Amino acid sequence: MTEKIKTIAKINNVSIMLIDDADKLVPIRPICEALGIDDKNQRSKIKNDEILGSVGVLSTSTGKDGKQYEMFCLPYMYALGWIFTINPKNVKEESQEPIIRYKMECYTALFNHFVGQSEFLEHKQKAIEKQLEDIEKIRSDYGNQKLLLSEAKKALNKVKEMTFEQWQINKRQLSIDFPN
Numbered sequence: 001m002t003e004k005i006k007t008i009a010k011i012n013n014v015s016i017m018l019i020d021d022a023d024k025l026v027p028i029r030p031i032c033e034a035l036g037i038d039d040k041n042q043r044s045k046i047k048n049d050e051i052l053g054s055v056g057v058l059s060t061s062t063g064k065d066g067k068q069y070e071m072f073c074l075p076y077m078y079a080l081g082w083i084f085t086i087n088p089k090n091v092k093e094e095s096q097e098p099i100i101r102y103k104m105e106c107y108t109a110l111f112n113h114f115v116g117q118s119e120f121l122e123h124k125q126k127a128i129e130k131q132l133e134d135i136e137k138i139r140s141d142y143g144n145q146k147l148l149l150s151e152a153k154k155a156l157n158k159v160k161e162m163t164f165e166q167w168q169i170n171k172r173q174l175s176i177d178f179p180n
Contacts (some may be wrong), residue, residue, distance in 0.1 A: 019061050025073035027061070031083070035099070036092030043072050045085075052082055 004019075019025040028046070030037035046052045053072065071083045074082055084106045088099040159174055167174065 019059060023057075023059075024076040025057065025061075026057075026076050026079035027058050027071040027073050028079070028082070029071060031079075035086065035095045037086065039072075042082075042086075046072075046082060047072065049085075052078055068155055103143065 019027070023041075028042055029039045032042050043056070046056045055075050055078050057073055058070055060070050076081050083099075084103055086099055088096045088103070091099055162174065
């Protein structure tokens with residue numbers, strides 16, 4: 001499979017590249033350079049991490065200059081989490097605010113995923129229960145109204161079926177008893 005290199009972000013005017021092959025890998029060195037942190041320390045930190053250590057790989061890729069380079073990379077999915085672990089105090093001053101903002105967005109995303117989703121489900125369940133109560137009340141009211149309608153139709157049919165003789169026996173009165 002051929003690889004494509006594409007820019008997925010810019011940090012301090014440095015392009016963060018994605019090796020868009022089957023593995024979708026992100027080299028960490030350009031990110032470290034853009035943030036002003038030592039890539040060797042970060043590579044060591046990644047290798048010692050119980051999760052990142054198992055997914056970090058060396059990959060050979062073609063640079064913009066057309067030459068082949070071996071780069072330490074993380075799968076795209078994990079690179080975003082690794083950036084979250086970077087301490088803003090350890091990056092160059094102009095990178096501190098973007099890292100803090102990024103971490104805040106990560107905290108919000110985690111909250112929305114874990115808590116926000118359960119909050120949504122709780123509200124949804126309450127709305128479903130209320131709607132079921134409303135439906136049951138309407139169903140009950142409908143049943144009562146249907147019974148009243150049936151009784152009114154019977155009374156109407158009694159009047160329709162009344163004969164002249166019955167009317168005379170009934171003291172010349174038409175009596176329709178509508179249900180209440």
